[in-house]
Amino acid sequence: MISQSKIKLINSLSKKKYRDLNQLFIAEGEKLVGDIVNSSINIKWIFATKNWIDAHKEIKADEIQECDLIQLKKISQLKNPSPVVAICKIPSAKHCDSLFGENLTIALDDIQDPGNLGTIIRLADWFGVDYIVCSNNTADAFNPKVVQATMGAISRVKVIYTNLEEFIKEAKSQNIAVYGTFLDGTSIYEKRLSGHGIIVMGNEGKGISPKIENLISDKLLIPSFSLNQEFSESLNVSTATAITLSEFRRRI
Amino acid sequence: MISQSKIKLINSLSKKKYRDLNQLFIAEGEKLVGDIVNSSINIKWIFATKNWIDAHKEIKADEIQECDLIQLKKISQLKNPSPVVAICKIPSAKHCDSLFGENLTIALDDIQDPGNLGTIIRLADWFGVDYIVCSNNTADAFNPKVVQATMGAISRVKVIYTNLEEFIKEAKSQNIAVYGTFLDGTSIYEKRLSGHGIIVMGNEGKGISPKIENLISDKLLIPSFSLNQEFSESLNVSTATAITLSEFRRRI
Known part of the structure; x- marks a missing residue:
């Protein structure tokens, strides 16, 4: 289960104000998250199905949480939730x-x-x-x-x-x-x-x-x-x- | 006054089916209609304010009808109606x-x-x-x-x-x-x-x-x-x- 406080935080990231405040953004989908895990972008949380996690053992993130599509739907910004949602840190000029x-x-x-x-x-x-x-x-x-x-x-x-x-x-x-x-x-x-x-x-x-x-x-x-x-x-x-x-x- | 049958026809032109059927399309705005009157596109009807018509005496169209902004709003596809709406003939390969x-x-x-x-x-x-x-x-x-x-x-x-x-x-x-x-x-x-x-x-x-x-x-x-x-x-x-x-x- 994804906690209510996480669901609330993640959905707030559709607004710029909360992205700025938390310095976080959402990325969804196997292709996009696959590209991000191979990049210099730091990932805070990954929410994914068991199949996705099993296929991506090497991923670095502060926390990886297994969940089903019904739970993923609660944090997805897409019409049809994908098997993986990543909450990423906004890169800074520093x-x-x-x-x-x-x-x-x-x-x-x-x-x-x-x-x-x-x-x-x-x-x-x-x-x-x-x-x-x-x-x-x-x-x-x-x-x-x-x-x-x-x-x-x-x-x-x-x-x-x-x-x-x-x-x-x-x-x-x-x-x-x-x-x-x-x-x-x-x-x-x-x-x-x-x-x-x-x-x-x-x-x-x-x-x-x-x-x-x-x-x-x-x-x-x-x-x-x-x-x-x-x-x-x-x-x-x-x-x-x-x-x-x-x-x-x-x-x- | 723009007749009810014209209002109905013009508003139907937002749908492809009726553009195809009538071989007509809508163009709005002083800049766009100004460009069209200088082009090879044939104009069927122009609906425009008195000011616009007075400033464009040389325009060729099958029919030019003077009307006010309240009437123009009935045929405009824009949020704020412009002083001129042109109903133009779709160019054909022929x-x-x-x-x-x-x-x-x-x-x-x-x-x-x-x-x-x-x-x-x-x-x-x-x-x-x-x-x-x-x-x-x-x-x-x-x-x-x-x-x-x-x-x-x-x-x-x-x-x-x-x-x-x-x-x-x-x-x-x-x-x-x-x-x-x-x-x-x-x-x-x-x-x-x-x-x-x-x-x-x-x-x-x-x-x-x-x-x-x-x-x-x-x-x-x-x-x-x-x-x-x-x-x-x-x-x-x-x-x-x-x-x-x-x-x-x-x-x-």
């Missing part, structure tokens, strides 16, 4: 020793849509980006829907929330290039791009905020090939991120 | 004379998610693709939510529904290249890409169907740069479309 390392880092300036955030985490995983650094007003990556939508990518890409302006100032003081996409930038197809730097992606409606724009060292443009360029809208932030990451990687 | 012209064409093989479809229409607009040819099982581009999500792109990109297998067979008989992305293709960064051909994008879960795969002339791969490639999932179809279109265009 645990990141190489944020200014030799790789690309994505910085998100107030991205609002959880769907875009989930897509960007999957893209970072695909293109081998280790860290996504989010402004404190960016949507929460540890929202159960985002966690599920990343399809395991959240176990491999570290997502950190911090004061983005301070973070980028610190990077600049270490001479790290800071890229961003703008309508008045240099074509991304013509610019020499580094394999080491920060790529800033801006809010869906407002783009990159003025205080962050002041810190950009290299303004990039994704050119439009439309014959009606005066009508053409800007690209959606997740497709712009896809094109930008592809361009940075293809050059290495 | 009106397309240059489907095998000198440009790129996107073919969608059973894309299910309306959000992905809207994003792909915006990408086609950005990258100057004139036609999107959809299998009959692809999500409906004339669903009011998709129309609004394309932010005007649907007025510039022609979206056609047809038997995709027959369409691609016809293209092949004219020696037109047919591209598709696969996990066992040639790297898109190394392959010579044409500015003339069909790019097939597959279903979210199943990818490109076997009967269409048999017709692909050039299999492309978007390479992953992940250190954990064995875990990395495939890309979301709209981000894969973004990267593919960017690669085709940057080479021209």
Whole structure:
């Protein structure tokens, strides 16, 4: 039996307030939890069926509790409970020793849509980006829907929330290039791009905020090939991120 | 006053069955309707405030009816009605004379998610693709939510529904290249890409169907740069479309 106090705590984690308070998030499903147990994410509790536990003897968690699907349904956020639910510790910036390392880092300036955030985490995983650094007003990556939508990518890409302006100032003081996409930038197809730097992606409606724009060292443009360029809208932030990451990687 | 029979017909257009039956779709909002009146889409009815009509004397539509916001609310699909609602004719393949012209064409093989479809229409607009040819099982581009999500792109990109297998067979008989992305293709960064051909994008879960795969002339791969490639999932179809279109265009 899962205790009432645990059931109450776990269900509260669907709200950001309680994720922040407890520094915990929920992950469900064999594939996703399988990815997390192979990652650097620390697991506090695992609730799983006997079959799942028997097949995963080597798992590290503070506590592993066997339970049946009827009990799992009480803590599941999904329509059909899976055989395993993991309660995981939210990674913190303190645990990141190489944020200014030799790789690309994505910085998100107030991205609002959880769907875009989930897509960007999957893209970072695909293109081998280790860290996504989010402004404190960016949507929460540890929202159960985002966690599920990343399809395991959240176990491999570290997502950190911090004061983005301070973070980028610190990077600049270490001479790290800071890229961003703008309508008045240099074509991304013509610019020499580094394999080491920060790529800033801006809010869906407002783009990159003025205080962050002041810190950009290299303004990039994704050119439009439309014959009606005066009508053409800007690209959606997740497709712009896809094109930008592809361009940075293809050059290495 | 908008007649009861028109109100009933217009509200029925939120359902695919009635869009198909009447070959009509709804577009709302000053920006979107403004884009449509500048496009090749034919408008059956416009319902708009006096101010909007006075500012748009040159608009062509079978009928233009002045009405106030209280009446517009009866036919609006949005939370807050805009000053103009247009009832437009769905473009048909019969009106397309240059489907095998000198440009790129996107073919969608059973894309299910309306959000992905809207994003792909915006990408086609950005990258100057004139036609999107959809299998009959692809999500409906004339669903009011998709129309609004394309932010005007649907007025510039022609979206056609047809038997995709027959369409691609016809293209092949004219020696037109047919591209598709696969996990066992040639790297898109190394392959010579044409500015003339069909790019097939597959279903979210199943990818490109076997009967269409048999017709692909050039299999492309978007390479992953992940250190954990064995875990990395495939890309979301709209981000894969973004990267593919960017690669085709940057080479021209």
